Amino acid sequence: MSDTDIDDVDKAILYALQEDARNTSSGDIAERTDTSDSTVRKRIQRLESAGVIKGYSADVDYQQSGYPLRMLLYCTASIAERGDIVSEILRIDGVVSVQELVTGEQNLLVTAVGESDDDITPVAQELLDMGLTVADEVLIRSHETTPFGEFDPSTHAASDG
Known part of the structure; x- marks a missing residue:
């Protein structure tokens, strides 16, 4: 489609x-x-x-459900294996998403959640054990989403006229 x-x-x-x-x-x-x-x-x-x-x-509020830490781990994988390794990363305890990035040196963005640093540290170690480089780690305070505006019929009705 x-x-x-x-x-x-x-x-x-x-x-x-x-x-x-x-x-x-x-x-x-x-x-x-x-x-x-x-x-x-x-x-x-x-x-x-x-x-x-x-x-x-479900859009889970991890903090409200007892997992206050949400960490973004920017990783580098070889270009040849980057797409194939995603399903393996998703099997790591604590990992809730993986995004494949197409620009920059870091080409995978892994999101992990946990109760404490003791939950997140093993995730980073498993990524390293898989041969990935963990270039940066960012702690997330909040995450909000909204529907994509290009799908909003009220926006298009106003601009089509």
């Missing part, structure tokens, strides 16, 4: 799901997009099948 396959209805669906997938029904989205409930359900299925919607997950 390419960008040209995603129309304004698809974008509105994506925006609504990013806002609150758990509490937004296909009927709610149909009302917002001036389409039918069945159209929205079919569109969501198509977006899921095409891999545009990769899944649905």
Whole structure:
């Protein structure tokens, strides 16, 4: 599925799901997009099948759940193995995400959570044991997200006129 396959209805669906997938029904989205409930359900299925919607997950506040440390570890892996090593990194206890970076010397960004330094230190050690270089570690205080503005139908309606 390419960008040209995603129309304004698809974008509105994506925006609504990013806002609150758990509490937004296909009927709610149909009302917002001036389409039918069945159209929205079919569109969501198509977006899921095409891999545009990769899944649905809980937005966990790790601090509130007893894991106050969230650390970003900027790592360097050989370019040849960088993509292949991601699934191995995700199996490390405490790692909650890995991002593959395409610019700069550091080409992997690993996010780990824990109760204390004693939880994070083994993560860094396992990364080193895998042959990665840990170039920098950054402690995160908070992390907020918002739906992608290009999917917001109210923004496009105002700018299309």
